[in-house]
Amino acid sequence: MTAIPRLGSMHDVKRFEAHLKALGHSIPLDEHLIAGAESPLAKPLVRGEIRIGNRITVQPMEGWDGTFDGRPTESTIRRWQRFGRSGGKLIWGGEAVAVLDEGRANPHQLVAAAHTRKDLAHLRAVLRTEHRQTAGSEDGLLIGLQLTHSGRFCRPNSDHRPVPRILHHHPILDRRMKLAADHPLLTDGEIERIIESFHRAAGIAWELGFDFVDVKHCHGYLGHEFLGAHTRDGRYGGSFENRTRFLREVVDGIRSSAPGLKLGVRLSAFDTIPFRPDPQSSTAEKLGPGIPEEHHDLLPYRWGFGIDPQRPTEPDLQETMQFIELLQKLGITLVNLTGGSPYYNPHVQRPALYPPSDGYMPPEDPLVGVARQMQHARAVKAQFPEMIFVGSGYSYLQEFLPHVAQAAIDSGWIDSVGLGRMVLTYPEQLWDTLEGAPIQRKRICRTFSDCTTAPRNGLPSGCYPLDSYYKDSEPAQRLKEIKTRSVAPSAAAP
Numbered sequence: 001m002t003a004i005p006r007l008g009s010m011h012d013v014k015r016f017e018a019h020l021k022a023l024g025h026s027i028p029l030d031e032h033l034i035a036g037a038e039s040p041l042a043k044p045l046v047r048g049e050i051r052i053g054n055r056i057t058v059q060p061m062e063g064w065d066g067t068f069d070g071r072p073t074e075s076t077i078r079r080w081q082r083f084g085r086s087g088g089k090l091i092w093g094g095e096a097v098a099v100l101d102e103g104r105a106n107p108h109q110l111v112a113a114a115h116t117r118k119d120l121a122h123l124r125a126v127l128r129t130e131h132r133q134t135a136g137s138e139d140g141l142l143i144g145l146q147l148t149h150s151g152r153f154c155r156p157n158s159d160h161r162p163v164p165r166i167l168h169h170h171p172i173l174d175r176r177m178k179l180a181a182d183h184p185l186l187t188d189g190e191i192e193r194i195i196e197s198f199h200r201a202a203g204i205a206w207e208l209g210f211d212f213v214d215v216k217h218c219h220g221y222l223g224h225e226f227l228g229a230h231t232r233d234g235r236y237g238g239s240f241e242n243r244t245r246f247l248r249e250v251v252d253g254i255r256s257s258a259p260g261l262k263l264g265v266r267l268s269a270f271d272t273i274p275f276r277p278d279p280q281s282s283t284a285e286k287l288g289p290g291i292p293e294e295h296h297d298l299l300p301y302r303w304g305f306g307i308d309p310q311r312p313t314e315p316d317l318q319e320t321m322q323f324i325e326l327l328q329k330l331g332i333t334l335v336n337l338t339g340g341s342p343y344y345n346p347h348v349q350r351p352a353l354y355p356p357s358d359g360y361m362p363p364e365d366p367l368v369g370v371a372r373q374m375q376h377a378r379a380v381k382a383q384f385p386e387m388i389f390v391g392s393g394y395s396y397l398q399e400f401l402p403h404v405a406q407a408a409i410d411s412g413w414i415d416s417v418g419l420g421r422m423v424l425t426y427p428e429q430l431w432d433t434l435e436g437a438p439i440q441r442k443r444i445c446r447t448f449s450d451c452t453t454a455p456r457n458g459l460p461s462g463c464y465p466l467d468s469y470y471k472d473s474e475p476a477q478r479l480k481e482i483k484t485r486s487v488a489p490s491a492a493a494p
């Protein structure tokens with residue numbers, strides 16, 4: 001692949017548009033940004049009882065910085081303050097919060113439990129205070145808590161060892177994770193106890209005043225693995241009905257224990273098979289570009305959701321639409337669309353110019369990844385116009401993010417634009433647009449992936465290249481040493 005042009009060096013919208021066109025993609029794009037109440041980004045979003053004051057969403061962004069007993073630290077509190085400072089009126093969950101200790105993706109993940117109630121309340125309070133300072137009021141502010149069980153990707157203990165809790169065997173992921181053929185599957189009884197822990201956690205969120213909980217179904221974690229559990233026997237696998245039983249049972253229990261609590265679902269709406277660095281072009285110094293794992297003897301492919309079983313490198317939205325229809329029937333209006341997984345195809349889930357240390361060089365211009373997420377979200381939105389959809393994967397757009405966000409809302413591709421990595425470095429980017437303030441280019445996320453490489457190596461997440469809180473920290477020094485030893489390109493590379 002030829003060198004990927006840097007968006008930071010494309011100073012005007014016309015050049016950016018020409019580049020997109022050359023890639024064969026078209027996404028909405030406004031040349032001129034609109035400030036104030038006339039901006040599409042400032043329009044409130046109202047559906048039934050849900051009222052969201054603007055079109056800016058803060059995506060859940062975990063920091064791998066809680067205490068071993070699942071409570072926030074000073075760094076967590078700072079991150080939630082910055083979520084509030086963004087001016088975004090939809091806070092989609094803050095970050096992944098485990099419903100059980102053993103369901104944590106890392107030993108620093110937050111937990112929703114009796115002993116963390118005060119801490120979760122504090123996170124919500126600091127976010128609200130900061131939000132009032134930016135936006136002037138809390139009018140139309142909707143705050144959720146993302147509830148999760150990490151399933152296959154559990155690493156709950158202080159030794160950071162994986163403790164996979166799987167629903168079915170996966171021919172590629174099992175091999176990668178070195179799981180034995182008889183690695184135990186979660187039993188139906190264990191699943192029932194996990195469902196009860198979702199009910200308990202939602203009850204806590206409700207008592208603390210969170211407006212909604214997200215029953216997470218994305219990125220390879222447990223909820224998402226249920227949707228792809230085609231090969232599992234019994235009540236929770238096989239048919240669509242069985243693969244969505246987890247969702248229905250979680251929702252039923254929450255509805256009876258926390259009747260006023262709203263519900264949302266973050267969904268990996270499409271997927272592709274796991275990728276790995278191309279061994280032909282990987283060297284000791286450099287990762288090769290990502291290529292799909294060998295899968296020709298695995299057809300029809302039965303280990304994913306939103307994938308074409310005959311051509312599993314291609315998405316298939318048929319069951320995705322069926323799932324959204326189910327959400328609609330269950331009275332769930334809030335849906336956050338994402339794709340793939342950071343563990344096995346990060347270029348799909350978080351398009352980036354630089355890979356994390358356990359990743360691969362981009363197999364495509366990351367803009368293609370942005371366009372893919374936007375186009376699939378558009379297709380879903382077109383089929384369910386009355387529901388509320390949040391879009392993901394916009395951070396790679398960098399200085400052009402406001403131009404695309406404004407146009408995407410205006411043209412009805414999506415209802416609200418989610419900010420993920422951009423929130424770590426420049427939470428006010430879209431708020432500055434609304435205020436008519438110039439974009440602060442030095443604060444723009446350039447997708448160096450240190451926010452992923454750090455936690456992959458046991459360090460807290462954060463923007464190490466740009467945020468002085470991390471840049472000047474002791475973990476930054478350790479990260480530098482780790483990166484010098486690993487084959488991943490350094491964030492300082494051009």
Ligand SMILES: Cc1cc2nc3c(=O)[nH]c(=O)nc-3n(C[C@H](O)[C@H](O)[C@H](O)COP(=O)(O)O)c2cc1C
Nearest residue numbers: 059060061062095096350393394395419420421451
């Ligand atoms: C450091 C980091 C932490 C994340 N934490 C979460 C999380 O807790 N829950 C979740 O659903 N997604 C999480 N994500 C995914 C983001 O919410 C988002 O989908 C992804 O970064 C792509 O959006 P972006 O291009 O705006 O960054 C995380 C991503 C990163 C890089």
